[in-house]
Amino acid sequence: KLDLFDVYGSVWFGAIYVLLMVSLVGCIIPRTIVYARNIRSEPPAAPRNLLRLPDHASYDTSESPEAVAERARAVLTQRGYRLRAPREGEEGISAERGYLREVGNLVFHLSVLIVLxxxxxxxxxxxxxxxxxxxxxxxxxxxxxxxxxxxxxxxxxxxxxxxxxxxxxxxxxxxxxxxxxxxxxxxxxxxxxxxxxxxxxxxxxxxxxxxxxxxxxxxxxxxxGYAPVITIRDGDGNVVYSRPTVFLPTDASFLSLGVVKAPDAQPQGIGLEGLLYPTYVKLGGDPVNVMGDDKNPLLSMLVYTGDLNMDDPAGQSVYLLDKSKATKVLKPDGSDFRIDLSLGETVELPDGLGSVTFDSITPWTRxxxxxxxxxxxxxxxxxxALLGLLGSLFIRPRRVWVRTRRQGAGTLVEVAALDRSGGGDVAPVLEEIVTALQAGTDRRTPDEETS
Incomplete structure (x- = not known):
């Protein structure tokens, strides 16, 4: 048994659902541990040769290395970078930002778990x-x-x-x-x-x-849709059916299909099957429904008599007529006997079967x-998930290094930037930082190199 008619309640779908959740948990926990470890660690030390990085710049200034380094720390801190603490024997300043990108990834995966x-x-x-x-x-x-x-x-x-x-x-x-x-x-x-x-x-x-x-x-x-109120009287004149009958629309114009069952009619049970035209017109001799509003409703139905098989243990739909044991009513010439009823009209059935009246029409709602x-x-x-996705897409994890050293009577300043996620353009970031470092300084022989 594959439960193909009850997929969402099946054992195999439940197993897939549980395995997906286990897989997400197995993804979230290790990445959270790694992130917690990384968030506590400091940015790595500056590479030995910053000018070998793809995006770098350098310039000369008359300021002292200490003054430039102090300004670099202030500039990077203002821009949200986290700085590496100074260490004995290390040259340069290391800074990093964009730690929340991984938070966005984790939040996205966690949110999928919440949605599930x-x-x-x-x-x-x-x-x-x-x-x-x-x-x-x-x-x-x-x-x-x-x-x-x-x-x-x-x-x-x-x-x-x-x-x-x-x-x-x-x-x-x-x-x-x-x-x-x-x-x-x-x-x-x-x-x-x-x-x-x-x-x-x-x-x-x-x-x-x-x-x-x-x-x-x-x-x-x-x-x-519409439910025409139909009354059926049997051959003895007794009312055997009188109530609104739901007809189901078959198209956008509300041409509707329905059935009527009167199994207790005498001398034989009566069944009707046919169409409701809410706004009936004849075009070229053919019946047409022109709109959904009930401007000119008309019932057009075939008549069946005999056993409607209402006692079938398997049951039957109220919208279908079981004609397996019933007999279609015919005209003397052998053609189908069809009743066409406008609102308020009554049609007598042949052979003393009774009559059918189209009393009124009322709407139904589903x-x-x-x-x-x-x-x-x-x-x-x-x-x-949306917040996490936005964070993972638009937060760029970047590292910046600044190194200052004496060169003749001045100071050589080297700056490099790196996008850790790859594909990001850090040239504007590098230019912005270099411009901020040079602001208000005596820059003697600028020699910038960027790529």
Whole structure:
């Protein structure tokens, strides 16, 4: 069993998840130890010949070596460099900066671990469910109210928050001109909700990307459609079906597909299958739906009679009609008997089967209810990852050395810079430091060499 239909809950996916976390821990701990050791150590001593480094400069000045060295220490300290303490027998000044670059790398790796932990928490303890609600119906947050429900591996039903809400109304703003004419520009559901049975009702306008938040649970508006109210009377004149029936959109114009099942009709069960045209027109003799708004709704359905196989132990979808044991109703000429109903119309079925009435049309909304306990942890991890990544990309670890020595009646000053990460241009840094060292001095015979 490979659990290909339940990848995130499978053993092998969990093993990969754990191995990834172990790998990250195995990367973070050694690098943290190395970094802690490096942060306590001083910059290395200056190389013997600074002029052999790729980026270097030198100049002569009448100042004493001690005065230049003192200014160099001040200039480097002001620019955030950490200096190597003077030692007996060592010449020159060693300075280094950019220690936070490795901190950025460590923070990035640690944040990935935090994100994984956040997602794991949400996947284990949280849940996600979906439900379609016709306008005017009420939803209570319990397992039996959902159309589909995906719990976490460690989910406990008693942790579900006891809220409820009613969809009072549903508004759609349709585009009436332009290339997208007939499509929805925006929609919202007007809800009345209670956070618990004893709490007072509150109002909320639910919009796309503006979920209703109740405690740690969020309710999202993710779709909508139409539910025509259909009434079926059987051959004895009894009402065997009368309620809103959810039709599912098949395209952007909201041409919708649906079925109706009346297994208890007499003398035979009745099943309907067909399309809902919210705005029906005929073009060239063919039925066409021109927009999603219900300006001219029409039902066009085929009729089936007999056993609808409702007692099948395997069950069946409410959106599909099992026709394996049913018989399609035909006209005397052998063609399909199709009922085309405008709003308010009734059609009599042949052979005394009964009648079908298209009473009204009402909107439905599809809602997603989810609880993700580790969401804030994952968000914090992503924020840390961004900060760590920025730090590792833009903080440049650099070393600078300054050496002064007597040369004739003056002092020869040698300066070199090195980018430890490679690929960085340190020439501007070198020029800036040399300029700061030369400011206000009597520079007699400048002889700068940079590369």
């Amino acid at each position: 932990a956040g997602f794991a928490t949400g996947g284990l303890l949280g849940y996600k469910g979906g439900v379609i609600l016709v306008q005017g119906t009420t939803f209570s947050n319990n397992l039996t109210s959902y159309d589909d429900f995906v719990p976490g591996s460690l989910f406990q039903a008693d942790r579900m928050e006891p809220f409820s809400f009613t969809v009072d109304d549903f508004d759609i703003d349709w585009l009436t001109s332009g290339p997208r004419q007939g499509m929805a520009r925006g929609f919202q559901a007007h809800l009345r909700y209670r956070e618990s049975p004893d709490d007072a009702e509150q109002d909320y306008d639910l919009k796309v990307n503006h979920p209703l938040k109740i405690g740690s649970t969020e309710v999202f508006l993710i779709g909508h 809602l997603q209810v989810s609880q993700t306990p580790g969401k804030l942890v994952a968000l914090a991890g992503v924020s840390l």
